[in-house]
């Protein structure tokens with residue numbers, strides 16, 4: 001007997017991947033863990049009979065010859081069928097888009113795409129299969145959920161092509177959006193409100209990390225999406241919400257909006273998992289006490305290597321600076337000669353202001369050109385540190401609507417980044 005299964009707290013990508021695998025391997029029985037996400041439960045309550053699905057305890061382990069695991073590569077996330085792990089007569093196959101787990105498969109298709117479903121769709125396309133509307137729809141829901149409707153940074157071109165294939169096979173977007181964006185209910189709004197009131201902020205470098213603990217009498221169906229929304233509302237770079245389940249355990253839900261804070265990797269330490277942007281872990285208090293969890297998360301964030309470029313890599317230096325009494329016509333000549341749009345006023349140790357080309361365009365009278373730059377410069381200058389990621393510089397430029405950011409280290413101007421530097425960096429363009 002062949003069985004396909006997936007992780008506990010089964011989400012739509014997991015469910016869709018199980019269903020896709022039962023289509024690819026018609027002899028395989030789909031096994032869905034007891035714990036499924038609320039929107040999956042809602043879907044199954046109306047659609048279960050359409051698919052050949054059972055729960056783990058219905059499987060006669062002795063009869064299993066092949067176990068196909070989808071959407072996880074960790075044994076501890078598998079309900080009951082993890083007992084097949086040591087059985088030499090059972091072949092283990094794996095389809096997954098995570099990595100770093102302990103499932104040592106005999107055969108595997110494991111790649112970093114936005115959703116596991118994409119890998120299974122690839123195989124369907126290769127076999128020239130077509131799907132009915134129902135199967136296409138559930139696969140599309142899985143794909144959209146894991147890729148944020150193809151918008152998460154983990155999305156690949158192949159995910160989008162898989163979506164096209166599913167739409168070609170009559171996936172129904174009305175049904176999909178019904179399960180992808182269920183309406184918020186009163187209890188969910190209350191939780192969001194509670195979270196807004198008791199957050200604990202931790203600052204690491206320039207990142208805002210927010211912790212929150214929730215004691216809920218009832219776990220609302222949309223908790224994960226409330227947490228995502230919460231992160232955006234409070235403009236945190238990452239949030240970790242501890243939901244107390246009972247006296248024995250809690251579930252930590254993590255969400256991140258920055259690459260450097262990989263919540264999936266962080267929560268893996270507690271036996272959970274997920275992606276860089278979203279993850280969760282169920283933790284027993286016998287293993288970690290509540291305070292320890294927070295300390296451990298912070299420890300991991302602070303020790304993680306910040307890889308990739310920093311502002312120091314893209315800034316220009318030396319920086320052109322002029323004294324405050326420099327006449328405006330001289331400043332204009334400097335801008336023209338050096339082909340720059342902004343000039344700093346003062347000295348590296350004493351930044352007094354900034355004048356940009358735009359300020360000059362407002363000049364109407366000839367005598368203004370003879371006036372000193374200090375009469376026209378902006379005196380409040382936003383600056384940035386050299387060890388910050390370029391994304392933070394971009395964010396600051398957008399927030400303050402400015403095109404120049406002096407780079408300041410130990411109270412000294414050491415360089416400047418401009419909009420052009422940022423654009424060149426993000427689009428991989430070479431400097432002119």
Ligand SMILES: [Mn+2]
Nearest residue numbers: 013071116146
């Ligand atoms: Mn997935």
